[in-house]
Amino acid sequence: MVDSKERDSEDSFFDKFKRFKINNVPEKKSSETIDQALLNQLAYNEKIQIAITSIIASASLTVSKFIIAIYTNSLGLLSEGMHSGLDVLAALMTLYAIRISRKPPDPEHNYGYAKFESLTSLGAVLLLFIVAGWIFYEGLERIFFKQVVPEITVFSFGILIVSIVVDYGRSRALYKVAGKYGSQAIEADALHFRVDMLTSFVVLVGLAIVYFLGIPNADAYSAITVAGLIVYTSLGLGRRTLDVLLDKAPKGIQGQIHESITGFEGIKKAHSIRVRKVGKDTFVDLHIEVPRIFTHDKAHRIATSVEYKIKNEILPNSDVVVHVDAVEDYLTETIKDKIRLISEDxxxxxxxxxxxxxxxxxxxxxxxxxxxxxxxxxxxxxxxxxxxxxxxxxxxxxxxxxxxxxxxxxxxxxxxxxxxxxxxxxxLDIESSVGREEMADQTFLERIKKMALSIEGVSDCDEISLVYVKNELHITLTIKINPLSIKSQDRSSDSIPSSSSNPDDSLSVEKAHDISTQVQNLLLENTNAARVIVHAEPA
Missing domain, CATH: 3.30.70.1350 (Cation efflux protein, cytoplasmic domain)
Structure with missing residues (x-):
């Protein structure tokens, strides 16, 4: 039986570290923010764990390669040892970059510190170029100016084979984490191990040629090949790193965004679309033009729809800012619209x-x-x-x-x-414009109803109210309009296309408004009302 103390001692450092970090996640106000904080913490733990294991693996290989390289006098192994030593330095840089990049945005760094990983990645690429230059120089020295014959042993082949196996496993694990979290620093670390694997194979071939075919310069040629591979593979990562540091937009993304929102109802034009990546996060800002007659609420709803579409269909989980430009729309803007807009100045x-x-x-x-x-x-x-x-x-x-x-x-x-x-x-403010409703003389109400019914098309009149606003009489009433009581020639003038045979459908809004206006004018002329509001309903 294994007691609890033994089980605790068997727990890895990373398991304890992960439990500690998860238990110490700061409290958030909502379940959504708690979940996000937990995910961020788990991502950080995984990146730290992969970085530390990379340091341990690189350090072990470096020491072994240097010992055997010095013992055998092999430039190929020495270049491999230097390369592995550089991997240790790169892994340490990666570990530091991960710690810095997770810091939240602050007033001086509004987009956070995620680009620190890209800076670290660029530094690792520059170190690779320096090492490749030294290896290339030393290889040419041995080929043209001095003769060095390496002493090949079984340990020479053994350390290279072990190195290839370890490098393959570490590069796969690192690339997986780098792709999962969009970490360029971890990607640079993965590249180091991938190059290590390739260069170890090249050195292995070079040593085999020296050992079996007796060609001493094969070791130097393999070292130069290693330098070439280092430069070639580093150029790709260096280019991608510079793209991030220089805020290069993903290819074709601006056109894709423009095309996706051009068809939005109410949007006249989209322009000034800008996209930038900071670590795993993508930031988008753009301008859309909407008719200036739109209300603030309607313009805001359109902007929110654009933001939702970009976040959910084009660039998931991106940070999108939509700036709304109010522009004149010559097709829909009326003279009355222009006058109201001018008054706002x-x-x-x-x-x-x-x-x-x-x-x-x-x-x-x-x-x-x-x-x-x-x-x-x-x-x-x-x-x-x-x-x-x-x-x-x-x-x-x-x-x-x-x-x-x-x-x-x-x-x-x-x-x-x-x-x-x-x-x-x-x-008029609300208080001063609120009127008082009074009971009217029945004779006066009947008179109003009689005048309303005298207009052709009005079949009934009710809900008559008398309201006094600042001592002015306002009359409100409801009339019912029956199309059958209107002369046929008047109805036929309303060209309302309808598949229904119901006569109610043949009455246009224009005709109903005309009848309401006739009632309104008649009451204004024959009463002391300052205002008459007529509500029309179908009979």
Missing amino acids: FPSIKNVHSIYLSNIVVNETSDRSKNNETGENSLQLLHLYLDVQMDDKLSFKIAHGVVDDFEKKIKEEVQNIKRITTHIETD
């Missing part, structure tokens, strides 16, 4: 309403008429009249000056508006 103007336009047809002579035989040019201009609500604390002189500037800007942006008549009124 004047803080003293609280609201504009009751906007109406009428046509003015004039004949004017201008310099352009020289190209016209008659000398007259027919222009269609507009007369704008509207109500402008102003802050009631303003003096009339200041308010009038603001309105003058408002009218001037309207004429600049809507060039066919020639005349503007503005009615200035105070900005």
